[in-house]
Amino acid sequence: MKILVPTDFSKLSKVAVLYAANMAKSLGAEIILLNIVYIDASPKAQVAMKEKQILDAMADNAMRDFVQLSNEIKKQVDANVTITPQIVKGQPVKDVVGNFAHHNDIDLIIMGTKGASGIKKVLMGSNAAAVISNSTIPVITVPEHSRFKPIKHIVYATDLQSIENEIKALIPLAQLFESTVHILHVISPNAKKKIDKAQIKEDIVSKYKYPHIFVQVSISDDITEGIGEYIVQTKADMIAMFTHKLTFFEKLFGKSFTREVAFHTWVPLLAIKK
Numbered sequence: 001m002k003i004l005v006p007t008d009f010s011k012l013s014k015v016a017v018l019y020a021a022n023m024a025k026s027l028g029a030e031i032i033l034l035n036i037v038y039i040d041a042s043p044k045a046q047v048a049m050k051e052k053q054i055l056d057a058m059a060d061n062a063m064r065d066f067v068q069l070s071n072e073i074k075k076q077v078d079a080n081v082t083i084t085p086q087i088v089k090g091q092p093v094k095d096v097v098g099n100f101a102h103h104n105d106i107d108l109i110i111m112g113t114k115g116a117s118g119i120k121k122v123l124m125g126s127n128a129a130a131v132i133s134n135s136t137i138p139v140i141t142v143p144e145h146s147r148f149k150p151i152k153h154i155v156y157a158t159d160l161q162s163i164e165n166e167i168k169a170l171i172p173l174a175q176l177f178e179s180t181v182h183i184l185h186v187i188s189p190n191a192k193k194k195i196d197k198a199q200i201k202e203d204i205v206s207k208y209k210y211p212h213i214f215v216q217v218s219i220s221d222d223i224t225e226g227i228g229e230y231i232v233q234t235k236a237d238m239i240a241m242f243t244h245k246l247t248f249f250e251k252l253f254g255k256s257f258t259r260e261v262a263f264h265t266w267v268p269l270l271a272i273k274k
Helices: 011-027 045-077 091-104 124-133 161-179 196-210 223-236 248-253 258-260
Strands: 001-006 028-036 081-089 107-112 139-143 154-156 179-187 215-221 240-242 269-272
Touching: 001 011, 001 091, 011 028, 011 045, 011 139, 011 161, 028 045, 028 091, 045 081, 081 091, 091 124, 107 124, 107 215, 124 139, 154 161, 154 223, 161 179, 161 196, 161 240, 161 269, 179 223, 196 215, 215 223
Parallel strands: 001 028, 001 107, 028 081, 107 139, 154 179, 154 240, 179 215, 240 269
Antiparallel strands: 139 269
């Protein structure tokens, strides 16, 4: 298994690297640290030559930072985790990450998020949101105060429209940790539709032969708050959501609900593109 961790060597990105290293330790996976270097410059030949010199210098500095970061992380996880540094020149970040992941057989991408709104939602945070939108490979976003622990409870928030295909994509990760998958559907107090929780669970367990399934229907006027309350209740280790083109959630909010949750949850978010 290969885990890609884009890093700019900031404190926030180091949180994601440490989280990834501990996960790699549990799974026997390899970590690839990716640093992306670029500058905004005019295409004129003279400027282009200077740009190349600057990029080469940035790459040299990044390699020194890689050595320091790798040593630091290995000491903290107390394990011989395989960490491979890679430097790529280019932009925008989401395209570089996506192309690198696609051409290097990456199984999972892990990035840091600020977990805040407004002006703080920048740098690694905004890049993480862009990668979520662009990546066909599962992305875990790690809030700045998160620390890795065994993933025993995954809250999978769903509108129930594509549950079979989505749970099929989620179960392989859950199996790695023998996690309980909490299928969470949040409805408004005025909703009239009846949800047969027992039937949903029975169908999934029967089809996918994975017994650790729990189905919960929560009532709330605010979907984000409903998800947050259930995360607290279950002491969830991760929340899982799926990105779609104009999902039920996005119709309600007029924006990407998955990306919005990435900045408001205090537990790691697993985003999988449909």
